[in-house]
Amino acid sequence: MTMHESDLTPKAWDQRYLQGRDGWELGKAAPPLAHFLHDHPLAPQPPGRVLVPGCGRGHEARLLNSLGFTVIGIDISAEALREARRLDQPDASCQWLQVDLLDPPALEEAGLGQDSVIGAVEHTCFCAIDPALRTAYAQSMGRMVAPGGWLLGLFWCHSRSGGPPFGCQPEQVARWLQGAGFEAEVWGPAHHGLPSRDNEWLGLWRRKS
Numbered sequence: 001m002t003m004h005e006s007d008l009t010p011k012a013w014d015q016r017y018l019q020g021r022d023g024w025e026l027g028k029a030a031p032p033l034a035h036f037l038h039d040h041p042l043a044p045q046p047p048g049r050v051l052v053p054g055c056g057r058g059h060e061a062r063l064l065n066s067l068g069f070t071v072i073g074i075d076i077s078a079e080a081l082r083e084a085r086r087l088d089q090p091d092a093s094c095q096w097l098q099v100d101l102l103d104p105p106a107l108e109e110a111g112l113g114q115d116s117v118i119g120a121v122e123h124t125c126f127c128a129i130d131p132a133l134r135t136a137y138a139q140s141m142g143r144m145v146a147p148g149g150w151l152l153g154l155f156w157c158h159s160r161s162g163g164p165p166f167g168c169q170p171e172q173v174a175r176w177l178q179g180a181g182f183e184a185e186v187w188g189p190a191h192h193g194l195p196s197r198d199n200e201w202l203g204l205w206r207r208k209s
């Protein structure tokens with residue numbers, strides 16, 4: 001990993017979008033999440049206000065919006081949000097906000113304070129954040145998702161060094177989320193993933209009431 005690759009500032013994420021260094025880009029919502037939302041018996045149902053952290057170009061956000069959720073996509077990169085707006089369909093109504101998921105006062109100011117959403121969908125935001133800040137990630141999600149609400153996430157549990165994407169172990173993810181007040185309803189290896197994404201785990205986590 002070079003210092004350049006590990007730069008996690010908003011400006012560095014902007015540069016990745018501007019220079020096409022976006023190896024995470026699927027051009028659509030992640031298939032394991034799309035299948036879960038469409039077909040799984042435990043799939044969260046609209047209506048409700050749902051957050052997509054580190055939304056990037058917004059594929060998961062638009063999918064949720066098309067299913068009937070009210071969606072807020074947040075990202076620290078202005079370029080990511082420019083792309084998300086560019087890809088919006090005329091009938092879409094996602095809200096795109098430039099705010100740091102790890103900055104509680106900024107979230108509060110953006111209308112994303114305590115218990116402000118019924119659900120959240122995670123896709124390659126967790127693995128983009130400094131691993132030292134994962135407790136803060138989990139606490140932020142636990143603060144915004146209301147009791148009884150849910151976090152649906154696809155976590156890339158690879159073991160390679162460096163990043164982004166930074167790896168993790170499923171047991172660690174479980175510990176961080178449990179520490180932030182979530183209980184697993186589903187937590188296991190994901191189905192329908194791409195061959196290039198080894199060892200993805202899918203979870204539906206419920207915030208304790």
Ligand SMILES: C[S@@+](CC[C@H](N)C(=O)[O-])C[C@H]1O[C@@H](n2cnc3c(N)ncnc32)[C@H](O)[C@@H]1O
Binds near residue numbers: 025077
């Ligand atoms: C690997 S990209 C994934 C984008 C999108 N979720 C996807 O799967 O296509 C990670 C995204 O998270 C954003 N990001 C990184 N740290 C963030 C933070 N602290 N708060 C909000 N967004 C962040 C980056 O700007 C980038 O758009």
